[in-house]
Amino acid sequence: MKPITLTHLDLTIDLAAHRVVKDETVAVEFAAEPGSLMSLEGPNRYAPGDALITGATGERWVVSRDRFDAKYVAHDGVTQGHAGAYRNVPVAVLAKQMHEAFSIARSEAGDVLHGEAGDWVMQYAPGDYGVVKAARFAKVYKRAS
Template sequence: MLHFSRIDLSCDPLAGRYVKEETVSVAFAREAGELISLEGPNRYAPGDAIITGSTGSRWVVSHDRFVLKYDPVAPLQAGKDGAYRAKPVPVFARQIHEPFSIARSAGGDVLQGKAQDWLLQYAPGDYGLAENQRFVQVYRRLPESDGV
C-alpha cells in the first residue's frame, strides 16, 4: 500500500484542478465523537459539521473549514442543520491506481483509499479522498486557464 506524506498535488503533472458541485445534508455536532467513513475514522468536536453527501457518503468537516467551503440553501440560516451547497472552491485531485493512505492533516486521522480512488488536496498539508464513483458524480474539472 502506498502512503502519501506531505505530497503537493499543485506540482504533480498527473493532478488536475476540480470543483465540487453538490448539495449536502448537514448536522452540527453537539458533542465530540467519531464517525467511521468509507475512508476511515473522522473525529469531530462540538460545532463540527457531520455531512451526508448526495451519494450517501458521510464525513466530517471542522467548523472553521466548513464555513469556508459551504453555503446554506435558502431559506436555511447559516449554522442550522439542513441543506448546504458546496462553494466552487478549487481543489487539486489525482486518481491513484493502487491502495493508498494519507493523514488528513499533520497528526490527523489517517484515511485509506482503494485503487482508483482520488486523492484531494484542499491546501498545503490539508488532504482528503473520494471514492472514484462519487468523485465522477460530484466533481468537475476546471479548464487549465482558471486560476486557483
C-alpha cells in the same frame, strides 16, 4: 500488495494532478459533543460545532466548523449555522487518481484515510488532504476551467 503511504504530498507540482470543482448539495448537522464517525475512507473525529455531512450519494464525513463556514452556504431556506441543506462554495482543488491502494493523513497527526486503486487523493490546501472514492468523484466533481 501493501498500500502505499503518502506523506508530504504536493499536488501543485504533480503533472498527473487535476484542478477540480465539487458541485453538490449536502445535508448537514452540527455536533453537540465530541465524537467520531466512520467514513468510507476511515475515521473522522469531530469536536462540538463541527459539521457532520451526508453527501448526495449517501457518504458521510466531517468538516471542522471553521473550514465548513468558509466552504458551504445554506440552501433551500436554511439559516446559515443551522442543520439542513447546504451547497459547497465552488472552489478549485487538486486531485489525483491513484492506481494502487494508498493511505494519507487528513492533516499533520490527523485521522488516516485509505483509498483503493482508482480512488482520488485530494489536496484542499497545503497539508490538508482527503480521499474520494472513484464512483463518488465521477458524480460530484468536474474539471475546473
